[in-house]
Amino acid sequence: MADNPMLKFVAVGQDYPEKRAAEERNEDFAEISRKFAVAKAEEQSSRCSQCGVPYCSTHCPLHNHIPDWLRLTAEGRLREAYELSNATSSMPEICGRICPQDRLCEGNCVIEFSGHGAVTIGSVEKFITDTAWEQGWIEPLVPVADRSGQSVGIIGAGPAGLTTAEYLRKRGYDVHVYDRHDRAGGLLTYGIPGFKLEKDVVMRRVQRLKDGGIVFHEGFEVGRDATLEQLRAKHDALLIATGVYKARDIKAPGVGASGVVKALDYLIASNRKGFGDAVPDFDSGALDAAGKDVVVIGGGDTAMDCVRTAVRQGATSVKCLYRRDRENMPGSQREVANAEEEGVEFVWLSAPEAFDGEGAVSGVHVAKMRLGQPDASGRRAPEPDPQGGYRLNATLVIKALGFEPEELPKMFGAPELSVTRWGTLRVDHKTMQTSLEGVFAAGDIVRGASLVVWAIRDGRDVAERMHGFLKAKAKAVPKQKVAA
Numbered sequence: 001m002a003d004n005p006m007l008k009f010v011a012v013g014q015d016y017p018e019k020r021a022a023e024e025r026n027e028d029f030a031e032i033s034r035k036f037a038v039a040k041a042e043e044q045s046s047r048c049s050q051c052g053v054p055y056c057s058t059h060c061p062l063h064n065h066i067p068d069w070l071r072l073t074a075e076g077r078l079r080e081a082y083e084l085s086n087a088t089s090s091m092p093e094i095c096g097r098i099c100p101q102d103r104l105c106e107g108n109c110v111i112e113f114s115g116h117g118a119v120t121i122g123s124v125e126k127f128i129t130d131t132a133w134e135q136g137w138i139e140p141l142v143p144v145a146d147r148s149g150q151s152v153g154i155i156g157a158g159p160a161g162l163t164t165a166e167y168l169r170k171r172g173y174d175v176h177v178y179d180r181h182d183r184a185g186g187l188l189t190y191g192i193p194g195f196k197l198e199k200d201v202v203m204r205r206v207q208r209l210k211d212g213g214i215v216f217h218e219g220f221e222v223g224r225d226a227t228l229e230q231l232r233a234k235h236d237a238l239l240i241a242t243g244v245y246k247a248r249d250i251k252a253p254g255v256g257a258s259g260v261v262k263a264l265d266y267l268i269a270s271n272r273k274g275f276g277d278a279v280p281d282f283d284s285g286a287l288d289a290a291g292k293d294v295v296v297i298g299g300g301d302t303a304m305d306c307v308r309t310a311v312r313q314g315a316t317s318v319k320c321l322y323r324r325d326r327e328n329m330p331g332s333q334r335e336v337a338n339a340e341e342e343g344v345e346f347v348w349l350s351a352p353e354a355f356d357g358e359g360a361v362s363g364v365h366v367a368k369m370r371l372g373q374p375d376a377s378g379r380r381a382p383e384p385d386p387q388g389g390y391r392l393n394a395t396l397v398i399k400a401l402g403f404e405p406e407e408l409p410k411m412f413g414a415p416e417l418s419v420t421r422w423g424t425l426r427v428d429h430k431t432m433q434t435s436l437e438g439v440f441a442a443g444d445i446v447r448g449a450s451l452v453v454w455a456i457r458d459g460r461d462v463a464e465r466m467h468g469f470l471k472a473k474a475k476a477v478p479k480q481k482v483a484a
């Protein structure tokens, strides 16, 4: 009997792709991990025990066929592994890079529970599709049927919008994507820094969609360049996938000083520089951390991206101020570890009380916090510690306290567009349709700030719902014409 290529988790230890040394990676915005060599990817895949009920897959929002593509990889059948991985995801190599695997697939791998260390699923997923791009196995996007009589408008070119665009184009619809930015990709392009996700990885995906006949209207802001109603009149169905962009603010004296900036303004400027754009607010020094004492306020992934960007821009010092402790922070522990290796100092149980400086910020007054009873989210609520506070020098303060939805009904001139009390779009969860007939919604604008993999999942689901709606509409129209 041939040797079983799988279940090697006892003999073969867990191994992630090697990270570049912190001193080296702090010098550039390239991804921090080197690539798996083919033999390493095959070896790591062979650790999978091929569970009958694969919890890895259950906890992957896309329910990827993980054990199957691991087995194919272990057997050296990489092209088949790619085809299977690609069957459930519109961007597997992106998820492999930036999903918080420790909370999703890998965190639920049985081998992790048995103490051997999870199968390195994300790294293998990235390897498979990167190899497919290198080998020319990624096929062009070709519509399978001609439904060119019907057209779809998609507002927002983030992962939710792009996924929907791909699946509907494949089904033969005319697809138009509108985005207010000059490049597609949403937060994949302008939010997430290159050291987590290199931009050519995103741009080659976008180019494939353009080559497949999807029409992109870049620099087109709905609300400014058209109302929702005008787009509704133009298309047979619409998708709103605009994400969440209203930054939460801090109420504290001095917060209006120059040098106290919003996280996304800061990250967008940095990402634009990576593309080689002229960015006046960066070029003037306002959004450049070089030579500054930087304090980032927040404990989520956006804060982690800001601190690590500041290090790479050549900040003199970088501190992350967070009101809870390490165990109770929302950001990924993997990212905290990366940031610490790169020289970031975390100041736990600390909240800003005031900012000082004549016009330009020069320091932050910090209140010490302690943890009280758990709040509604189950995390222990921070409260001021009577032991008092202290002051930190700061010449650039970055506010990274999370995002809320913008006021879409007002922005879009569509007061009848129903929203929840959190400002997210209200959808019928069966049809994924908003309160307006033929207008669907997906991604962060429905869920609130979430993850790329959930945006992809929503994009996949809403494409199916929109296809159903459009088919029914196509059948209904001739009947109406006959009746008329």
Ligand code: FAD
Residues within 6 Å of the ligand: 098, 099, 100, 155, 156, 157, 158, 159, 160, 161, 178, 179, 180, 181, 184, 185, 186, 187, 188, 191, 192, 196, 220, 221, 222, 223, 241, 242, 243, 244, 267, 301, 302, 305, 442, 443, 444, 445, 449, 450, 451, 452, 453, 455
């Ligand atoms: P978005 O990606 O936000 O895309 C929405 C698009 O709509 C944007 O391109 C925007 O320009 C466009 N738009 C908005 N309004 C209009 C309008 N009126 N007219 C035209 N276009 C409009 N998730 C992870 O899984 N892993 C990570 O490591 C990670 N890191 C992150 C780091 C940062 C800094 C941030 C902010 C988020 C991060 N996330 C991460 C979350 C993830 O990026 C989002 O959950 C995901 O991008 C949501 O996808 P989306 O398609 O719903 O919206």
Ligand code: SF4
Residues within 6 Å of the ligand: 059, 060, 061, 062, 063, 064, 066, 095, 096, 099, 101, 104, 105, 106, 121, 122, 125, 453
């Ligand atoms: Fe894991 Fe994300 Fe890939 Fe699913 S999509 S297998 S959660 S890395």
Ligand code: SF4
Residues within 6 Å of the ligand: 047, 048, 049, 050, 051, 054, 055, 056, 057, 066, 067, 108, 109, 110, 111, 119, 121
């Ligand atoms: Fe393989 Fe782990 Fe998934 Fe089981 S849970 S199928 S061992 S990757």
